[in-house]
Amino acid sequence: MPPVQSIEQVQQQLAQQGYVCGRALATVVFLSLKLGRPLFLEGEAGTGKTEIAKALAAALGRRLIRLQCYEGLDAASAVYEWNFAAQMVAIRSAEATGRADRAALQADLFSDDYLIERPLLQALRPDEAGPPVLLIDELDRTDEPFEAFLLEALSDFQVTIPELGTVTAPAPPIVILTSNRTREVHDALKRRCLYHWVDYPDFPRELEILHARAPGASEALSREIVAFVQALRTEDLFKKPGVAETIDWANCLLALDVIALSPEVIADTLGAILKYQDDIARLHGSEAKRILDQARAGLDSA
Missing domain, CATH: 3.40.50.300 (P-loop containing nucleotide triphosphate hydrolases)
Incomplete structure (x- = not known):
């Protein structure tokens, strides 16, 4: 190309x-x-x-x-390793057959045949x-x-x-x-x-991303999802949801045939967007409804 x-x-x-x-x-x-x-x-x-x-x-x-x-990652693990198990088999095979040329054996053991290439190599x-x-x-x-x-x-x-x-x-x-x-x-x-x-995207960009990665979601549901996640990021959470979580959540909602967000649906699927129990506990009860209302108010005024 x-x-x-x-x-x-x-x-x-x-x-x-x-x-x-x-x-x-x-x-x-x-x-x-x-x-x-x-x-x-x-x-x-x-x-x-x-x-x-x-x-x-x-x-x-x-x-x-x-x-x-x-x-603990070191240069050797990132570049290459020798296949010690195969080298030991070759050594024992050479000993069993009486191969005496140590120099030739060493050259053979440390050749490309026994080299395990790691990503950098x-x-x-x-x-x-x-x-x-x-x-x-x-x-x-x-x-x-x-x-x-x-x-x-x-x-x-x-x-x-x-x-x-x-x-x-x-x-x-x-x-x-x-x-x-x-x-x-x-x-x-x-x-x-x-x-x-690489920052969190704004509303139009995240909506565009969701259209590309979860095309099965309706326009109305997609807008609600993005608005809710964007509102969620303004909360005091241990870990704010990323775009990956937005996409995962949309796919979960599609699998459940959800057509619109509700506090009950949000409570059932919080594990798709939040990964810490303290954050999940914070959104149970009236908090989810408050954030959903805030997200919908933002959509109505947009």
Whole structure:
């Protein structure tokens, strides 16, 4: 597929994959593609940071490679591992057959046949479809040593395997890093990237997203859903619902053949939009009705 030529083309191609984004986000995606710079997306969980990598890979016809970050993730786990079980089988087989050439055996054991490629190494390999999209998801879950390693890897797009040598990407992958901002990511890494804060969408944008991702919902129900979720985000909650929760809730309501919101329906399906018991308990009783009335009043005045 030819490279994207404009910001409008980025928006159009993402929309074809069901991802609705504003011009600001489309602009930074376009610049990332045009300049070959990693893109760092930060924002609350559920605002669509991960989904944009999936949509971009599908739109460009590229492979999506995802590195899910977690506490304790190290360079070895992110780049490669040796298949120790297979190596032990090979050693015992060599011993059983009387193979005595230790140098040849060692060379064979540390070859590509026994190499398990992890996401970062996979992303550096050539691909007929073009450089893949490398998603480094929830970087804020890792620690500073891993950030320091990424700093070098994203600067040179190469990694070193002591037994095999240095692997360099023939063409840099399209890199998207995400963070839920549970901690601050070091400035040195951010400076290597283009940056964008992914915020909760406004009412028209979220309604457009819902139309794309839950097309079975009627216009009236969709408007009520979005209005209620937007009103819910103004409440003092431990975790405000993201766009992902809006879509999940709409699909739950469709599965229940709901045609309009009511306090009873909301109480029955709160687990689709709220993920903490304290938040759910807060909305039981008259609170759900109050927020629903507030949401409907906003719709009537719009």
